[in-house]
Amino acid sequence: MPCPLIVILGDQLTPDLPILEGAPENAVVALFEVEEEGRYVPHHPQKIAFLFSAMRHFARELRQQGRQVHYTCLDDNDNTQDLIGEAERVAKLYGCDEIRVTSPGEWRLLARIRKRPHTPLPWYRVHDDRFLCTLEEFNQWAQGRQRFRMEHFYRWMRRETGLLMDEHNQPEGDQWNFDHDNRKPLPDRLDPPEAPKHKPDDITRDVLTLVDTHFKQHFGTLEGFNWPVTRRQALNDLEHFIKHALPFFGDYQDAISDQHPFLYHARLSGALNAGLLRPLEVCQAAEKAWRDGRVPLNCAEGFIRQILGWREYVRGIYWLNMPEYKQRNALKADRDLPAFYWSGETDMRCMRRAIEMTRDNAYAHHIQRLMVTGNFALLCGVRPEALCDWYLSVYIDAYEWVELPNTLGMVLYADGGYLGSKPYCASGKYIDRMSNHCQHCRYDVKKNVGEDACPFNSLYWYFLERHEQQLAGNQRMKLIYGSLNKMKSDKRQALREQAIHFLDQLDYEPAYGRGDHRAGYETGNHNKGKSRS
Incomplete structure (x- = not known):
């Protein structure tokens, strides 16, 4: 009987996965905490702690079911700190003759499995049945x-x-x-x-100490950690x-x-x-x-x-x-991410609070992401890669399969309308209508130009002007461009100068650096059931 190593990735903590349901009794189930997965972008400490704690609790539950489980902790002396290397090492340790893994949710991991160094052990991918549409x-x-x-x-x-x-x-x-x-x-x-309050148990407390030791330089705080880990x-x-x-x-x-x-x-x-x-x-x-x-x-x-x-x-x-989708930049956006995305140090109240809430909770809801931090990046012309890396870093629910289309397609319109029918751009009026931020802001949302004018207003009109040739024909934007074309030239000039001045005084120095998770992309099939990788 074959003795497989069943590798469970950190986002596959489901007890009735097909890979587990069909595993022979002698299978070794393995979970790995590796430095590589915590640093390919600077993940929020709460995201890392959530995953490590959930993985450790999942391993304990598997053992209670009578399964043979190997768990590699981040600070184990023999940890290779590499997912592929750790799987090969542990398989050899237990005398396994093959490695099985549920199809990963991110292209970079699939590419790494396909491009792994040649070894005698075969790898097999098993279908992930946790989605409603294959x-x-x-x-x-x-x-x-x-x-x-x-x-x-x-x-x-x-x-x-x-x-x-x-x-x-x-x-x-x-x-x-x-x-x-x-x-x-x-x-x-x-x-x-x-x-609901989730009081940390011994496992979670140990993980919080570990993450604070290894990842404390990352954006975000561990204080008040309150995520479900089972x-x-x-x-x-x-x-x-x-x-x-x-x-x-x-x-x-x-x-x-x-x-x-x-x-x-x-x-x-x-x-x-x-x-x-x-x-x-x-x-x-x-x-x-x-x-x-x-x-x-x-x-x-x-x-x-x-x-x-x-x-x-x-x-x-x-x-x-994928992988071509990740390279799209239909609006030719070329600015780096403003530094205050990492610090929250901005006088724009809506941006400050969205970033502070993200720092404190590894969370912001979908309108904060789309119409505040995302809208601002769109209006400024931030490079898709820079914003995608930031979203992937800071949110507890961010994996590239869900983050990339939402950010590149929905937020930045970088796919030219493939995902969304129009750019979700808006002036400060939208934020004022849907929030109570503006009443706490030093900027005046009703002003378009001047030292105390809301930056979203001039940036909005400057964005429309910059991309008029590309967007004016969009049926959903005809009214907007009708208003722009009716605007007097001196007003347009004032808005343009206001926006350019604001953009020129922004600090674009990255505070945390960007992880490069593009390496190894290749195309391939995603077959249902067990497939040789």
Whole structure:
């Protein structure tokens, strides 16, 4: 009987993975903490601590099930600090005759496995079944389509899964989405629920000490670490969200608070992307809450769309287009990332608070990412690689398969409209409407020029002017360009000078440096089931 080494990656912490379900009794299950994975970009310490603690708890649960488990800790003396090298070393240590791994979620890891040094041990990749749409199914859906839109994919997935569909296979409430009901600005008074508290146990405390020792120079703090590191804790967070936050999620999912980082958001994306939760069970929990009359339909639908729609869609886009997709830069953006993305030291209140919340929590919700930090980078012309590396570094839920399409395509329009139908650019008016930041800001959101004018305003019009030839023909931007073309030349000149002056005085010196995770890209097939790598 073959004796395989079953390698479990840090974002594959799911007990019923096919690779585990089909493993022989003599298999050795291995998990590795390696320096390489913590530093290819300067990951937030809370992200590293979350993954290491979740991995250690997962290993303990596997042992309790009677499995033979090898676990390499970061500071073990014989740790090669390299994922491929550690797998080969441990396989030899236990006398294994092959290495099996679930297909990785990131292209860089797949490329590294394919380009590993030649050794006698064969590697095999096993299908990852934790997504609602396989890559083969997505490719079939995409085949022959001249234009991709998430809404079309989302409707197809609703029919395929039956989520929020009636007995006639029509959408519940006779609407596919309730987006127009889900854009309410921040109310004057709100009382969002506190996140469930997860008291660190001995495993988590040891990990926090380890991470503080090895990664303390990275952006972010470990203070107040409060993420679920076991499946039981993640299920508790899901139940808490359904009961206390989902009834208000739809209405205020686009709102931004100066004081409350989480509002009515689920905080489940980190656990979901690491495998502690499966997407179908999360969607079904939201659907059941609606069918039981505990939440409005617009709230359940808006939440399910984030998972069934966007999450599955961007993964399909990523694997359909890599590695070429990562190199796209349709707007020819060439500025480095402003240094305050690492420090938060800026007078723009919305940017400061988004960065401070990210520093403190390894988290910011999707509108903060898209319409604050992302919008600012778009208006400034920040290089896609620089912003993608930053998002990949600082957020607990960031893996390249989900981060890259959202950042490069949705935020920066660097794919020229392949993912999103228009650039999500906005002036300070949008932030003022959806948040209470502006009332705390030293800049005046109602002013376009002058020392105290909101920088978003002049940057917005300067962005439109710079890219007029490329964007003016976009149907969704005709009204905007109509306003620009009606603007008097002296006003346009003043806005242009205001924006250029602001951009020229920014500090672009990187505070943390960028990891290079582009090495080894190659194209290849992603086959369902067990495949030779």
